[in-house]
Amino acid sequence: MRTTTWMPAAVLATAVLLAGCSNADTTAEPTGKSGGDHTATASVDPAALDTGSYPTSPAPEFGRATQETILDVDGQRLAEFTVVPFEIDPELTSVKMPTMVMRSGKNLGVVLSDAAGDIAHNHQMLYGYVSTAATPTTKTTDPSRSVVQAVMRFNNPEDAAATAREIHQNLLTVDDGTGLETAENIDILPNTLVSTGQTNFDAGPEVSVNAFTPHGDYLLYTWAKAPAADKDWTAKAVAKSLQLQEPLIDQFPATPTRTQNGGQSAQLPMIDQDKVLIYALPEEDAQAQLGDDMAAYGPRGMAHRSTNPPLTYKILTDAGSDHNAVYKTTVYRAKDDAGAETILTEFYNDLLAEGFTAAPTPQGLPDAKCATKDTVNGTQDYCMVANGRYVGEASGTDNKKDVDQQISAQYLILEHADQNAE
Known part of the structure; x- marks a missing residue:
């Protein structure tokens, strides 16, 4: 169980389940847990981390949406x-x-x-x-x-x-x-x-x-x-x-259409609200989630596809995690380090309550929390790690090595994250 179940495109093909019933700069220096004076947690061994082919630095900024997006x-x-x-x-x-x-x-x-x-x-x-x-x-x-x-x-x-x-x-x-x-x-x-x-x-x-x-x-x-x-x-x-x-x-800040904007194209919104998406691992397939990923969601947006919607909404709201990145991995940014630790602890405990069991952490990353569960769809694996105000979350099915590589790369990306972001 992942705290937010962002489903692959193949799962979307079964979307009639209920419907049928109804007629940054990638070279930036690490800022670490205290906004600039921290490199890596003492118990973490960056040299031992296996990150596979995943990036270990933030992505370039995404900019504004285009007419295509x-x-x-x-x-x-x-x-x-x-x-x-x-x-x-x-x-x-x-x-x-x-x-x-x-x-x-x-x-x-x-x-x-x-x-x-x-x-x-x-x-x-x-x-x-x-x-x-x-x-x-x-x-x-x-x-x-x-x-x-x-x-x-x-x-x-x-x-x-x-x-x-x-x-x-x-x-x-x-x-x-x-x-x-x-x-x-x-x-x-x-x-x-x-x-x-x-x-x-x-x-x-x-x-x-x-x-x-x-x-x-x-x-x-x-x-x-x-x-x-x-x-x-x-x-x-x-x-x-x-x-x-x-x-x-009535509160939704919809982008005006050309007609609503006096015949002129309106300024389009930023893709990466609050600059958090740059810290998530990208999908190889740009259409993997059919429009649902490469996104920044608030607490309610994250709750929609959560395995525990009320908990997700409450924890993210209480932690001040106003925008959260959803891509191949998920990144939460709390208002402070304590909020991030709460997200990590509560979501991991929720996994255990749903029948997952603790799993080995990746080499060099003992601070991570991992869980596993055999399901009808295969063995599901999740790993989460906190770094200052941020929590990274990775998941996969029948490939624990890949999940370990994801969360290891995710940790290194979060070493570059802006801990003082507004």
Whole structure:
């Protein structure tokens, strides 16, 4: 278990798991733990570290997004302003797919249906973010409650509202094999288009609700599913999601479109917020995470794809870890050394609580904490290490040597990290 489960592209191919239920300068001198007077922890032997072919110095600064990357970057930034399912119901802690940046309207196809994806695409949806989670179960056939929470941005309120109407109508009139939905009303949500459906399983009937709320340039979408006996919960989940999502999306500093900016191109945002991404190991494949990595996320953004979303959100918030890098490795930057140690300790202990066991540390790096677990997908290995205000995290499957090389290279990169960064 990695504290944040940033999944490889191959896993994204299974994104219908729940959707199917819903119709610096690289030559810089090390600054070390005390902002310039520290080279390496005494117990670390840099000469003994095996870093393989990984870089051991920070990457050059990333600069601003370009027209080619802005949809990914704004989609990543949107994650911090999308409600995490556990905020709707604290028991929604088992992260599922689809949880990802939505790079275009077509991506709505894996969230809801191909028809919905076509409708959003036809109305020129720009990008979005979707987060999915369920209540934990022992077996896949056990009854559970689930939520899909998505925010989609359009060019204007008219396109957002039209998309909501057309998808809602499609659910009511076009049977994709799961039956037609029934229009419903939630009294306290007069601006929300709601439909419900029921599916019968061996464990008993389940009800689901699709809810679409146009909100300015955004379309807010919530899908909630529960055993039929808990139908009231689905309505309450929709209401709670909107109570949280509407004020949250109002805070999002979206990049203005050319039309919104008086016909001129707006200044695009920085890719690497707070200059933390330069310290993470890069992916060899630029499309490894399909728009979700090469990113800086805040506590809420990190929680979306965490193995323990409430813990991740709380620990990162309390530690002042406002921006965290996600690339091949993950880098957290706390407000101080004590915060970094808390992140390391709490996340490592959470691994052990989830059935991982302590694993040997890499040669020359006894300060690292490593854990391992045999799973149906192979042996998962994680290693974490703190260096001043920073924590590096590496992971892999069936290749402990590679994980050791990653975290060793990561430690050396963090020796160059700015410990006095604002």
